[in-house]
Amino acid sequence: MLHQLFKSYKSNEKSEESNGFRKLYFRKTIFELTMNVMMMLVAGKRFYGDKIEDVEETQKFREAVTGWFELSGAANVEDFIPLLRILDLQGVMKRMKWITEVMEEMVSKIIKEHRQEGIGKGKTMISSMLELGKKDPEKYSDHVIRNIAMSMLLAGTETSANTIEWVMTLLLNNPDVLQKARAEIDTQVGNQRLIQESDFNHLPYFHCIISESLRLYPVAPLLVPHESREEISLGGYEIPKGTMLLVNVYQIQRDPKIWEEPMEFKPERFEDGRSNGKWMAPFGMGRRRCPGEALAMREMGVVLGALIQCFDWLRIGSELIDLTEGSGLTIPKATPLEVMYQPRKIMTDVLLQLSG
Numbered sequence: 105m106l107h108q109l110f111k112s113y114k115s116n117e118k119s120e121e122s123n124g125f126r127k128l129y130f131r132k133t134i135f136e137l138t139m140n141v142m143m144m145l146v147a148g149k150r151f152y153g154d155k156i157e158d159v160e161e162t163q164k165f166r167e168a169v170t171g172w173f174e175l176s177g178a179a180n181v182e183d184f185i186p187l188l189r190i191l192d193l194q195g196v197m198k199r200m201k202w203i204t205e206v207m208e209e210m211v212s213k214i215i216k217e218h219r220q221e222g223i224g225k226g227k228t229m230i231s232s233m234l235e236l237g238k239k240d241p242e243k244y245s246d247h248v249i250r251n252i253a254m255s256m257l258l259a260g261t262e263t264s265a266n267t268i269e270w271v272m273t274l275l276l277n278n279p280d281v282l283q284k285a286r287a288e289i290d291t292q293v294g295n296q297r298l299i300q301e302s303d304f305n306h307l308p309y310f311h312c313i314i315s316e317s318l319r320l321y322p323v324a325p326l327l328v329p330h331e332s333r334e335e336i337s338l339g340g341y342e343i344p345k346g347t348m349l350l351v352n353v354y355q356i357q358r359d360p361k362i363w364e365e366p367m368e369f370k371p372e373r374f375e376d377g378r379s380n381g382k383w384m385a386p387f388g389m390g391r392r393r394c395p396g397e398a399l400a401m402r403e404m405g406v407v408l409g410a411l412i413q414c415f416d417w418l419r420i421g422s423e424l425i426d427l428t429e430g431s432g433l434t435i436p437k438a439t440p441l442e443v444m445y446q447p448r449k450i451m452t453d454v455l456l457q458l459s460g
């Protein structure tokens with residue numbers, strides 16, 4: 105991504121738009137990145153960029169993934185009047201069927217390729233599961249592997265991309281926080297190499313920024329629906345067995361009884377363990393807690409850290425960026441983020457090395 109951003113900036117350098125800064129469609133760039141990260145992990149393939157092998161197939165798969173997010177987040181009339189499902193007036197069922205078929209077909213093909221090319225060739229999640237399947241074929245059947253791979257691709261892309269977009273938006277609306285994060289990275293990591301995971305322990309303020317963003321904008325505001333396995337009594341309410349339960353972490357994480365000035369973006373509230381003991385659950389909790397949390401925190405840390413380290417960032421205009429939330433399974437920004445960027449001169453050597 106850094107290489108792409110640098111290359112695209114350089115190739116359009118002559119048409120500089122504003123004071124050496126160029127416009128970037130941030131949401132698109134980050135979604136493509138998180139999709140590539142998950143695809144590489146799961147299947148060893150990229151879905152965006154210069155080196156795509158099967159362009160047509162890739163395009164179809166991308167349409168299916170984005171379509172899945174659109175449909176999963178949208179309310180439709182059949183949700184309220186189930187009888188209408190038979191008629192499928194809005195074509196939702198038809199579209200979901202197409203999406204599922206495309207995804208299943210694609211992932212099944214990847215599994216087949218992995219088998220043909222030899223299990224273990226290039227370590228991917230699918231190759232690891234095929235390897236395990238040699239000892240326990242029932243547990244790691246193709247059906248199970250395919251469903252796990254699809255869950256990872258669906259659960260691990262938009263969530264991280266949305267959060268990165270929120271963090272960047274909050275930083276651009278709070279340039280003093282952005283400068284403080286930049287100063288910390290410059291002091292602890294320097295300008296001779298890129299930030300990496302092992303630096304995170306030395307970047308406490310940067311970590312506070314991610315925590316504060318996840319507090320204000322937990323991408324799954326109601327987590328995912330759970331169901332009571334038995335009748336329970338909770339907070340004075342009798343909840344029958346089989347009830348759908350939604351946890352409103354969005355509201356809890358903005359509760360004025362718990363958080364001082366809850367609507368303000370103040371990463372400092374997490375400094376020196378000051379918010380320890382305050383309840384936050386952007387990744388859920390218990391048994392079904394997000395299994396991708398550690399990966400997401402690393403991915404977001406490396407991506408945001410490198411963006412802050414390597415580029416200067418500005419809002420498109422002087423007004424603050426609109427923080428209106430869109431609807432969906434996850435809470436995206438209502439309007440996709442667009443920003444102005446330019447490579448930092450001090451990072452030119454590092455960026456040139458990436459371009460190889």
Ligand code: HEM
Pocket residue numbers: 255256259260261263264267322323324327328386387388389391392393394395396397399400
């Ligand atoms: C900022 C990034 C992310 C956030 C905020 C997030 C949040 C969540 C939440 C709230 C849940 C539901 C937990 C519950 O039921 O209480 C969940 C489930 C899940 N997440 Fe994430 N997630 C993120 C990234 C990822 C990534 C990168 C992956 C893949 C590696 C992933 C894979 C999953 C899966 C497979 C589930 C379903 C788990 C289950 O039902 O047992 N997530 N996530």
